[in-house]
Amino acid sequence: MNPVVAVEESLGDVAAHLAANGIEVRKISNVGAAADTLKDCQALVITGLDRDLAGYAAIAAGIPVISARGQDPAAILRDVLARTRLQAAPGEAAQPADAPLSP
Numbered sequence: 001m002n003p004v005v006a007v008e009e010s011l012g013d014v015a016a017h018l019a020a021n022g023i024e025v026r027k028i029s030n031v032g033a034a035a036d037t038l039k040d041c042q043a044l045v046i047t048g049l050d051r052d053l054a055g056y057a058a059i060a061a062g063i064p065v066i067s068a069r070g071q072d073p074a075a076i077l078r079d080v081l082a083r084t085r086l087q088a089a090p091g092e093a094a095q096p097a098d099a100p101l102s103p
Contacts (some may be wrong), residue, residue, distance in 0.1 A: 003084035006037055007045045008068075014045060017073035023080060038063060042084040045076060 004024040007015040015025045028037050038044060041063055048069030064083045068076055 003042045005043045006041045
C-alpha cells in the first residue's frame with residue numbers, strides 16, 4: 001500500500017512530485033484545523049512556517065511532520081519514503097526505506 005501524506009496547499013510543486021512518485025497526497029489549507037484529514041495519513045509536509053501548530057496536529061494524529069523549508073521536492077520525497085516505510089500498518093510488516101513502492 002502506498003503512503004498517504006498530507007501536504008500544505010501552498011506546496012503545489014511538492015504535492016505534484018510526491019503524487020508523480022506514487023504517494024497519495026491530501027492537500028490541506030489550514031494545518032491547525034486538519035485533524036480529520038490527518039487521521040488516515042502517514043506523514044504531514046509543511047512549509048515550516050506553522051511548525052508549532054502543525055506539530056500539535058500531527059502529535060494528535062501520531063504522524064511525523066516533515067518541513068519543506070530549504071528542501072527540494074526530491075529531498076522531501078526521500079524523507080517521506082524513509083519515514084513512512086518505517087511505520088507499519090496494523091498486520092503489515094514494516095518495509096526498509098529503500099524498498100520500491102508497491103503498485
